Amino acid sequence: MEYNGGCVIAMGGKNCLAVASDLRFGLENFTQGLNTPKMFRINQKMFIAMTGLLGDIATLKQVIEYKLSLYSTKESKTIRPLILVTMLSLFLYQNRFSPFVVETIVAGLNENEKPLICTMDVLGATSFSSKFVVSGTCSESLYGICENYWKPGMEPEELFKTISNCLILGSNRDCLSGWGGMVHIISTNGVETKSLKTRMD
Amino acid sequence: MDTVISLIGRNFGILAIDTISPRSIFIMKKDLNKCVEIGKNKYLIVSGLPGDVSQFTDFIQKSVQLNSLKTGIPFSTHSVANFVRKELSECLRKNPVKVNLTILGFDDSIGPSLYFIDYLGNLQRMNYCVQGHASLLVFSLLDRHFKKEMDIKPAIGLLVKCIGVLKNRFLINQVGFLIKIIDSKGCRSVGIL
Numbered sequence: 214m215e216y217n218g219g220c221v222i223a224m225g226g227k228n229c230l231a232v233a234s235d236l237r238f239g240l241e242n243f244t245q246g247l248n249t250p251k252m253f254r255i256n257q258k259m260f261i262a263m264t265g266l267l268g269d270i271a272t273l274k275q276v277i278e279y280k281l282s283l284y285s286t287k288e289s290k291t292i293r294p295l296i297l298v299t300m301l302s303l304f305l306y307q308n309r310f311s312p313f314v315v316e317t318i319v320a321g322l323n324e325n326e327k328p329l330i331c332t333m334d335v336l337g338a339t340s341f342s343s344k345f346v347v348s349g350t351c352s353e354s355l356y357g358i359c360e361n362y363w364k365p366g367m368e369p370e371e372l373f374k375t376i377s378n379c380l381i382l383g384s385n386r387d388c389l390s391g392w393g394g395m396v397h398i399i400s401t402n403g404v405e406t407k408s409l410k411t412r413m414d
Numbered sequence: 415m416d417t418v419i420s421l422i423g424r425n426f427g428i429l430a431i432d433t434i435s436p437r438s439i440f441i442m443k444k445d446l447n448k449c450v451e452i453g454k455n456k457y458l459i460v461s462g463l464p465g466d467v468s469q470f471t472d473f474i475q476k477s478v479q480l481n482s483l484k485t486g487i488p489f490s491t492h493s494v495a496n497f498v499r500k501e502l503s504e505c506l507r508k509n510p511v512k513v514n515l516t517i518l519g520f521d522d523s524i525g526p527s528l529y530f531i532d533y534l535g536n537l538q539r540m541n542y543c544v545q546g547h548a549s550l551l552v553f554s555l556l557d558r559h560f561k562k563e564m565d566i567k568p569a570i571g572l573l574v575k576c577i578g579v580l581k582n583r584f585l586i587n588q589v590g591f592l593i594k595i596i597d598s599k600g601c602r603s604v605g606i607l
Contacts, residue, residue: 246538268535272503
C-alpha cells in the first residue's frame, strides 16, 4: 500500500461534496511523476478516489467504467451512488485471495442532493460517513485534522477552504504524499476543479 | 541495469540508451541495440530480468503487429502503452514478469509522447524519464535543466550533460550511449555518445 504513496479526502457539506487528492506518483522513496491525481469522475455528480498501488487503481478504474457502461445500457439510467458502492464492494470481495491493493472512496450526490460518502478497504468492506472519509499513507494525520476542522452545513466555498487546508496540513509531514493537490467541488451547479499549491517535497 | 534517458522536445522525442549487455561482472557485448521498433513511429525499451525482457518484448511487438493487421488500423502510442499496461497488470497475479518499460512514440495528431510503465503496471505519461539505477543520479539534473519544446541541439546538449554525470559517478562503466530520435519522418539513430 505504501509503494506508490498518495492521499485522498472526501468531505460532505450542505447539498455539496468535495474530493481532494495529492498529485504524487512515487516508486517507494523516489518521486517519478507530479501529475497523478487519484480521483476519477463517474458522472456529473459522482467521483471515485483510490489510494494504493497505482497499477491496480488504473485496472479498477477500467473495470468500473466497463461495469457502468453495461449498467447504463441495461437499465437506461445513470447509476446512483449507493448502487455503485454495492457493486464495487461485491467486485472487490470476488478477489478475496488476490485482492486489488487499493482503498476506495466513493463520493456522490443523491437525487435529493444529499452527499453520500463511503470508504472501502481492500476487500470491499464499506463504511459510510456523513462527515468525511480519508484514505492514504497519511490517513492518521488526515483523520485528526479533518475531525478538527469539519463543521456541519458548510457551503461550497467554505468546504473548499476546509478540505484544502486539511489536505495540505495532513500531507505536509508525510514524505510519500504531496507534491501538489487537486480538489473537485461537486454541487447542484456542477463540478468545479481547483489546483492546490503545496510543499514540493 | 539498463539506463534509458528519454525526453520530449518540439515535435520530436529523443532517447539515450546504453549499449552494454552485462552478465554478472562481465560485459558480454558492447554494441547491443536494445530499442525495439513497433510500427514505424514507436520505440519500446524493456529492461529487467534477461529472460523476461526478451520474451515480453517479442510478445508485445508481435501482438501489436497482429492486432494492427487484424483491424487494419495502425496503433497509436497511447493504445500501445495501455495495452502493455493491461498485459503487465494481468501477468502480475498469474505469472509475474519483472520488467520496466519506456515507450516513446510520435503520432501525427498528437505529436511526441513518452510513457513509463513499471513491473506492477503503473503507467505514467511524462515529459522526461530515466529508467534504471541511473535515475537516482540523472532525474534531478533533468528537473533542473529540462524545458518544454526544446530543439534538437539543446536536447542533445542536455543528454550529453546527463551522460557526463553518469560517466563521472556511476559505478558501472556503460561504454557508449546510443542516441535515437523519433519525429514525423520516423525513427532514426543519431549516433553514439
